Amino acid sequence: MNHQELGIKILELVGGEENVQSVIHCMTRLRFNLRDNNKVKRSELENLDGVMGTNISGSQFQIIIGNDVPKVYKEIIKNSNLNEDSNNGEKSGGRNVISAIFDVISGVFTPILPAIAGAGMIKGILAILSTFGWLDPASQTYIILNAIGDGAFYFLPILLAVSSARKFGSNPYIAATIAAAILHPTLTALFSAGEPVKFIGLPVIAAVYSSTVIPIILAIWIASHVEKFVDKFTHNSLKLIVVPTLTILFVVPVTLMTVGPLGVVFGDYLSSGLSFLFSDYGFIAMVLLAGTFSLIIMTGMHYALVPIMINNLTVKGIDYLMPAMFLANMGQAGAAFAVFLKSKNKKFKSLSLTVSITALMGITEPAMYGVNVRLKKPFAGALLGAAVGGLYYAFTGVAAYILGGSAGLPGVTSFIGPTFVHALIGLAVAFFAATIISYLLGFEDIPEENKEEMKADVAANLPVAEGDSVLISPVKGEVVKLSEVSDPTFSSEVMGEGIAIRPHDGKIVSPVNGVVTTLFRTKHAIGITSEEGAEILIHVGIDTVKLEGKHFEALIQQGDSVVVGQPLLEVDIDAIKQEGFDTVTPVIITNTTSFTKVDKTNLATVTHKDVLLRLEAENLNKSAV
Template sequence: MKNSKYKHSIDQIVKSVGGETNIRNVYHCATRLRFQLNDVNKFDEKMAQNVEGVLGTKITGDEAQFVIGGEVGNYYSTVINNYNVSERDDSTSKNVKEGNIFKRIVENIVGVMSPIIIALIGFGLIRAVLALLTLFGLSEESLNYQIINMIGDAGFYFLPMLIAASAARQFKTNQYLAIGLTGILLHPTFQSLVESDISLEIFGLPIREAEYGGSVIPIILIVWVMSYVDRLAEKVIPSILKTMLKPLMIIAIMAPLTLIILGPIGAILGDGLFYIMDYLRVNIPWLVPTLMGTFTPLLVMVGMHPALTPIAQVSFSTAGFEIVQGPGMLASNISQAGATLGVFFKSKDKKMKQIALSSSITALSGITEPALYGVNLKLRKPLIYVMISGGIAGFYAGLSGLVRYSFGSPGLLTLPVFFGEDYMNIIHAIVTLLIGFGLSFVLTLIFGFDESIEPIEEAEDDKIKNDSTVLGNEESSVYSFVEGNLIPIHEVNDEIFSTEKIGPGIAIRPTSAEFKSPVTGAITSVFPSKHAIGLKDDNGLEMLLHIGIDTVKLDGQGFKVFVKEGDRVDQGDVIANIDIEFIENKGFDVTSVLVFTNNRNEPVFVSNDENDALAYVI
């Protein structure tokens, strides 16, 4: 079995989206595994959120998104290797058709940009490394510089072709024709004509002279229109002639439209966005970085942050730097790291401390989903501290004139993307980083948060062992079913148990994996999901042992049961074993309950000493 480490989680993910037959295609971005579904109503979000390794989920149109983090590539390859599902391509992709026009535009832009962000980061970091090498003495006249610069620049000069391929998938049209049409705008002949003094025209129609290397918006517009021409050609051309005439018709219509109308319109829109951003940078420099520093976590939660990439790229290709994403996202990402580190020091829960420390390190590198979904959003208050700190750090970034010179998820390891001719820019980036990290860390330590999971450590007096008596009367003695920490039944996080609707009982938060029979008698039932066992002692006292809260959803995962219905057991026999860490990692409470279903008038008490019982009266 390939990628067995991730197979169990992928099985649960596929099950949650309605099974293999409900998956139209699958792809991924930097942190999210994305399934386009045939029937989105079959998506079980509750099940999906409990899958190990899944930090969060989101539905966008017909697409189910699973936030994974840095290992998303391994999850993706496990899907491809173990299931008969398609990678997203031009024959299976479907553009967004639901919602208002603004939502549709944003979601289509996100759909186009998400798959290529990895490439932008990679080539962007080559540029950042080149900036560092230059700082340490590499001459711009040297052959080494020119070759490295060519490598880093290639991803951006030919970015329109990457955009065309991704847009063709998104708009469900032919990928190769889209790339070919984009090549018209990048052709050396066209570029040399633009640079000449000749007024360009074709059959008397003027062609706007524009540089399209590195452009985004014109290409998205061209491929979107091409998708409609493609459908028109499909309808009007006879089947017998489609192989020859369909591509000819698409090129014959789209090439003039590309040169005369669509390319220029897209270029004008891009220029307009740049002038707006540049106006804000010059006249209200603090505004954009402050807003991004404050609200980036919310943009990440709804999956809209890639929609800003085209604006950033317009700025890169026009001015050589950008303020749309880099400065504000640096402030926000680092604030996520500071808050989660604060949770690490402040939390009393061992599992939360472990998650907080690892996600803090990840956030420092610019990948914030583990910190956002695993810690800050879960605990709520740290997210507020992140937004406050990110806003203040972003405000400083804006006032100081901080800009980003290349792509790269803003963080400690990608600080080189802030290197430029003005050496103070990197200084301002470091100060922004320190403000965001330090402020969110301090706020978390001072004001704290409400633990989402109660600490495992309990007072010694609340400890209970397997040989402790938990119920006694003239006929029956019932002993503890597991070693752990005793809690009042009314504090159990389940209304059925806490209100004793099915009978009185006791609750224990286990510290041992072994569950033993509390009585000598018979097993009356074993649930298929293995989380609940019915027992009846030899004197007729009936009881239900329920292991964990809401653990029926695990469908037996993490449970081993050693008895079956009708078996005889003695008090102290091992009847089940659980994987506490696995169950907790799935997000479930392992607090277990023993309920007496036909005992409503007798006292229930707990004792570690036969002569000194702690009464719990019904």
């Protein structure tokens, strides 16, 4: 499935465009705010080729894609009326306060992560050049490079203002103007002079807003309400002038006198509290945080910690949360590497190595969902390996000093400082500890599907006369004459001759070697063309098209080559019965006229090893497939 097909299919399975309030993406996930999460066909989404898993965090529905998420996101926007700048309608209610806060933080910080990551990487490279004496900090080159790397952080309130405005549904340019005002050098100089400051007789609390996080988010939240209020009572002919003027005039002074200083104070206390926790209880804190950080990543809430990391670096100059994230990623990489070493499945072995390398680079979802969570025990090994790395970091006092580009090997510049060497050693400890633990814990390997062996195994039990074509039963169950099927389309044989089976279980396998020529969107029916040219329709149940794919799981895709006995569908037969549908499954030869004879089994019940139909045709086109 290409990116366009995947994007269109995802939009369909989340309930359609009309169910989407907004959609953004981070490094690996599509993040949907939906009107009704119950409309999502989650199992079908998770079975799409290109989707690694799904998750609900608060009220946000997340789809894990991996490195291709920007391309899939682009196709969703391109093939819908959704856009990056505004919500598709109002928010639905029903969320608790904590979920709403996390949703806001995630929505505000996700769009600006590329800018922060790029600027952080530049600062890291500059730190290396300076540390090794390759660039003089007093040189003009250093000063220019430092401005390039530091610009995004110094003017972070402006970036946050734009993304906050988009999240709150207000004008991003008015928001940027508010941020620019509180960062104006004249105001900064006024607050730094040490003298009391007043505005129209009211006291203004001096504070420095460069690189801050909380004040501007609070300010733009207020601005969004003010802007909407003023807009509501302003005539259309005056909106262009009146709305921005009154919004800016009200919000900037209020920010300087109230929410701005409160946000700065809150940030200071938050940073001091974390410093106290890690300085006095660092042994326990780092081990627990590193060992459980992958669980935080699974919920997608690790982005909610980004503002805390930035605040720690700007207030105290060090951060302990980021090192834990690094260790968690190394643990996932090590566990996937253990699977690579131990798995006997060549395809899965290759996948494990690939996602291990990706996790080392800081993108862990492919390793986490594609390998470790899937096998279960390696995921436990990843958590334990990260905790071992946390133990080493706790003893050596490792901290981050720069916000790097990623929590992987390219972002190790984050650790440039007094504990840099110990930081690198700790990453290796987490990786190899996770590898060893996962290897020793073991796992139930993914069996390697050998189609040639499967074909030979079935063929050995099916003596076929020259010129004949046989179909094994795709379903275990009770044989039913086609004339006894309740649907006249089948019973009248207008679609072709065949036979039906009343299933004993929901495993549907291929009756022949051939190609899947049709897979219905609802998965209730499959068309296969055999190597001998027989065109076969397997229709699971009567009128089951009305289930819209519910209770059906496709194990193949249209266009796939299949061999006799290969699983095609997993069907919840009991659930279909409870829905009131007849589960009898016709197997029809739709090109019956191409054959001189269609022999049907005399067995009362059949298994996947029994011949269901035998076809004879003197002029059969054997090059049809």
